[in-house]
Amino acid sequence: MKNFNKPSRQRMDQLTEKLAEAYRSKGADDRPPPEKWRQNVMRSIRQMGTFEEKNNRERFGYLTWRLAPVAAVLLILMSLWIKQVDDTLEFQIASLIVSDPAQADVYDPF
Amino acid sequence: MQNQTDAAPDIDIIRHVTSGDVNAFETLIKRYQSHVFSIVRRHVPRDMADEVAHDVFVRAYQGLSGFAEKSAFKSWLSGIAVRTCYDFWRNKYKIQEIPVSRLSDAHREWLENSLSNDAADVFDDNGRHSEALEILEYALGQLSAEDRMIVNLIYFEGLSHKEAGALLGWSIPNVKIRSWRAKKKLYKIFTEGKEREA
Numbered sequence: 001m002k003n004f005n006k007p008s009r010q011r012m013d014q015l016t017e018k019l020a021e022a023y024r025s026k027g028a029d030d031r032p033p034p035e036k037w038r039q040n041v042m043r044s045i046r047q048m049g050t051f052e053e054k055n056n057r058e059r060f061g062y063l064t065w066r067l068a069p070v071a072a073v074l075l076i077l078m079s080l081w082i083k084q085v086d087d088t089l090e091f092q093i094a095s096l097i098v099s100d101p102a103q104a105d106v107y108d109p110f
Numbered sequence: 111m112q113n114q115t116d117a118a119p120d121i122d123i124i125r126h127v128t129s130g131d132v133n134a135f136e137t138l139i140k141r142y143q144s145h146v147f148s149i150v151r152r153h154v155p156r157d158m159a160d161e162v163a164h165d166v167f168v169r170a171y172q173g174l175s176g177f178a179e180k181s182a183f184k185s186w187l188s189g190i191a192v193r194t195c196y197d198f199w200r201n202k203y204k205i206q207e208i209p210v211s212r213l214s215d216a217h218r219e220w221l222e223n224s225l226s227n228d229a230a231d232v233f234d235d236n237g238r239h240s241e242a243l244e245i246l247e248y249a250l251g252q253l254s255a256e257d258r259m260i261v262n263l264i265y266f267e268g269l270s271h272k273e274a275g276a277l278l279g280w281s282i283p284n285v286k287i288r289s290w291r292a293k294k295k296l297y298k299i300f301t302e303g304k305e306r307e308a
Contacts, residue, residue, distance in 0.1 A: 019242055019249070020265065022246045027148040027151045033160060038136065042135070048172070
């Protein structure tokens with residue numbers, strides 16, 4: 001009867017070595033890839049553009065993010081300004097109606 | 111121009127590429143395609159090797175501006191190749207596309223004989239190479255993407271923890287812990303059939 005309970009360290013090492021051999025044999029195939037494969041890789045790379053184009057795109061992206069907080073602050077300030085102007089305008093129209101209701105006809109089609 | 115770059119050192123070609131000559135990158139592909147394929151074929155299934163090697167060179171091109179000239183281009187490219195293979199397996203596990211292979215009776219018998227302390231030396235039998243390959247695929251298929259890479263690099267390629275960590279971009283303690291755990295899992299995979307019998 002075979003002793004199956006606990007494989008010896010030596011047996012485990014031998015098994016690992018045998019599997020390592022099998023593993024290494026997978027990379028032993030040194031056939032060069034077909035020409036078409038290389039052309040496909042180069043096509044993908046050309047589609048990405050030159051480094052100058054890439055750098056310009058990155059610079060644009062960088063500037064966009066750098067300017068984003070400034071744009072947000074401007075947006076808030078403009079909203080506040082528009083709201084203030086709007087309130088003033090409403091107040092002026094209201095005061096016009098109150099002070100001279102006969103003349104203050106806003107809707108006069110003729 | 112092509113003839114000039116064919117013999118030029120890697121670093122000169124890299125400078126050409128980064129200054130706008132995209133076509134010069136083809137020289138680097140020709141020079142290192144065999145090296146990249148030898149790495150990729152060991153880590154991923156044969157039918158996926160072309161696709162993964164394609165990704166390796168695309169990633170290398172994308173990262174070329176960050177290439178530190180103090181290291182060799184070949185070892186830098188090896189790191190990209192290993193990490194691309196790792197990402198391939200991570201992606202496979204994420205979409206659960208790992209084929210669940212089973213060991214046949216013949217494989218199990220081979221494994222049991224291999225591990226049996228009383229058995230004759232089965233390792234002299236070169237005709238059992240294909241079975242070893244199938245058992246290897248089965249065992250690796252039971253491991254996570256991280257453990258698979260660690261087992262390949264540490265136990266099958268014989269790299270040090272430092273070398274494996276550099277290739278995968280992991281810290282040395284992380285590699286040490288993972289390799290120890292992966293070895294335990296591998297041991298369990300090889301002996302689980304026998305434990306069940308016992």
